[in-house]
Amino acid sequence: MVFGSSGRTRGDERTSARGETAEVTPGQLRPYGYAPLVYPYGAPLALDTREPVGAATASGVTFLAGLWLVLAPFALGYDTAPQARWNDMVIGGVIAVLAIVRAFAPMRVAWFSIVNVALGIWLVVAPLTLGYSRPEATPEAVINDLVVGAVVIAMASLSAASTYRRREEEADEREEEPDEQR
Numbered sequence: 001m002v003f004g005s006s007g008r009t010r011g012d013e014r015t016s017a018r019g020e021t022a023e024v025t026p027g028q029l030r031p032y033g034y035a036p037l038v039y040p041y042g043a044p045l046a047l048d049t050r051e052p053v054g055a056a057t058a059s060g061v062t063f064l065a066g067l068w069l070v071l072a073p074f075a076l077g078y079d080t081a082p083q084a085r086w087n088d089m090v091i092g093g094v095i096a097v098l099a100i101v102r103a104f105a106p107m108r109v110a111w112f113s114i115v116n117v118a119l120g121i122w123l124v125v126a127p128l129t130l131g132y133s134r135p136e137a138t139p140e141a142v143i144n145d146l147v148v149g150a151v152v153i154a155m156a157s158l159s160a161a162s163t164y165r166r167r168e169e170e171a172d173e174r175e176e177e178p179d180e181q182r
Contacts, residue, residue, distance in 0.1 A: 052107070120153035
């Protein structure tokens, strides 16, 4: 069963998703021995509509920035800086993968945004660290890394903040619920 518990209890009880039990006759048991789940307030939604929209949107923008970073060496022609080409392709791919996972599951893997913030910081310092900020290197690579790094830092920070704020709100809501509803 996808939602709640498996429903396996004594033969005369069945368990709801909230842990409540109800009397059930042996005729109500399914042929394989499991009792059906009881949803006293209606069946749960298959899709959680309480996902933070801001986190998903910011992660979508981060995904586009990562995708651009993968394509930028070919679009801008990083001919004189192979280290910039490989850096942008690898870091852009990682940013894109982490961001697309965050866009579809923002509440589950919030730490992916923290990793993307770190990768954005790396993009800002990479021209100095890898040595392609020299005048003979391509200035397009340096400018692209600085701009995309700033976008990734801003969007990933917004995504993480939105998710952690939502988690706090949900924790506060659970604390405010009366004990008999739990």
